Amino acid sequence: MVVDPDGELVQRIAEGDAVAARALMARHLPRVLSLARRMLGNAADAEDVAQETFLRAWNSAARWRPGQAKFETWLHRVAINQCYDRLRKRRGVALDDIADPVDPGPPPGSALETSDTIKAVEAALARLPERQRAAIVLCHYDGQSNIAAAETLGISVDALESLLARGRRALREMLSGFVRGDAQDEPGSTRKRKAGP
Amino acid sequence: MNFERFAAMVEAYGGAPDRWPGAEREAAEALLATEPQARALLREALALDQLLDAVPSPAVSAALTGRILASLPERRRGLRAVLAELMPGRPVWQPLAGFAFALVMGVGVGVLWPVSAPYAPGADSESALMAEDENLFFNSGFGLEDDLSSEDQT
Numbered sequence: 001m002v003v004d005p006d007g008e009l010v011q012r013i014a015e016g017d018a019v020a021a022r023a024l025m026a027r028h029l030p031r032v033l034s035l036a037r038r039m040l041g042n043a044a045d046a047e048d049v050a051q052e053t054f055l056r057a058w059n060s061a062a063r064w065r066p067g068q069a070k071f072e073t074w075l076h077r078v079a080i081n082q083c084y085d086r087l088r089k090r091r092g093v094a095l096d097d098i099a100d101p102v103d104p105g106p107p108p109g110s111a112l113e114t115s116d117t118i119k120a121v122e123a124a125l126a127r128l129p130e131r132q133r134a135a136i137v138l139c140h141y142d143g144q145s146n147i148a149a150a151e152t153l154g155i156s157v158d159a160l161e162s163l164l165a166r167g168r169r170a171l172r173e174m175l176s177g178f179v180r181g182d183a184q185d186e187p188g189s190t191r192k193r194k195a196g197p
Numbered sequence: 198m199n200f201e202r203f204a205a206m207v208e209a210y211g212g213a214p215d216r217w218p219g220a221e222r223e224a225a226e227a228l229l230a231t232e233p234q235a236r237a238l239l240r241e242a243l244a245l246d247q248l249l250d251a252v253p254s255p256a257v258s259a260a261l262t263g264r265i266l267a268s269l270p271e272r273r274r275g276l277r278a279v280l281a282e283l284m285p286g287r288p289v290w291q292p293l294a295g296f297a298f299a300l301v302m303g304v305g306v307g308v309l310w311p312v313s314a315p316y317a318p319g320a321d322s323e324s325a326l327m328a329e330d331e332n333l334f335f336n337s338g339f340g341l342e343d344d345l346s347s348e349d350q351t
Contacts, residue, residue: 037255054265164209
């Protein structure tokens with residue numbers, strides 16, 4: 001039996017409760033939008049995916065049966081699948097091809113460094129195969145545990161680790177001009193995320 | 198944990214322990230304390246983490262929130278949903294308890310309050326007034342759910 005923190009909200013949304021809908025959006029919209037933005041690399045498409053994801057949530061609320069899975073997992077899976085669909089429609093370029101290194105841009109310390117770093121990272125993410133990108137978006141950016149991310153993607157934890165490792169290797173190669181290697185030797189020096197299981 | 202597993206874990210999850218699988222975190226940190234090679238791997242992983250973290254999260258616009266809320270379909274609205282909208286942020290039992298208290302007090306006062314003879318209406322007209330009050334209460338409160346249900350059915 002899965003304890004679902006969203007269970008009561010979903011039940012109320014099925015009754016047309018706008019307050020519950022607002023609460024669910026406050027809890028999940030920023031993450032769904034962020035996930036879509038990083039998957040698609042485009043703000044307008046990300047908003048469309050977020051809107052469609054919540055429309056499906058409203059329409060599915062009455063049929064939701066609590067206890068089998070978390071609503072959050074279902075919501076993220078809907079968003080990821082929509083991103084996959086849009087990427088496939090866009091595909092004229094073979095996304096699974098090995099990507100070229102990203103132009104390292106200006107040297108570290110220059111005024112343009114931050115914005116160029118952001119652009120480079122976004123470009124590198126966009127060049128990843130979509131399943132590797134999804135794994136990194138869920139684990140690194142969304143802070144999901146390995147078990148939750150694997151469930152969202154419908155794969156095993158081992159398969160998730162493989163996607164993550166290949167994705168990070170590819171990113172390191174593409175961003176080699178930006179990696180300074182002077183990160184602190186202090187575990188946890190990056191932003192804190194949700195703890196894994 | 199051996200070095201190979203540590204390397205595989207950091208390769209997948211990066212350098213921040215809070216992203217590592219919980220069951221392996223303690224062992225990995227123990228290895229880090231004794232293994233310089235593990236610390237070197239960690240530095241590399243953290244450097245990539247920091248790059249990835251440079252990309253900010255997008256802000257949720259009010260327009261997007263409004264569009265999504267507008268797409269919430271009208272459904273059969275239960276009493277709970279109606280009360281929750283009337284009194285947002287408060288538990289549903291509070292307005293329900295208020296209604297129940299008012300009902301009990303109203304009936305109690307009506308039954309027990311001494312009425313002097315010269316001002317008392319006749320028995321028939323008193324019953325008629327009480328019946329009107331009950332209709333008003335049910336029409337303005339509990340009747341709402343039925344009204345909305347019948348709208349949905351049309």
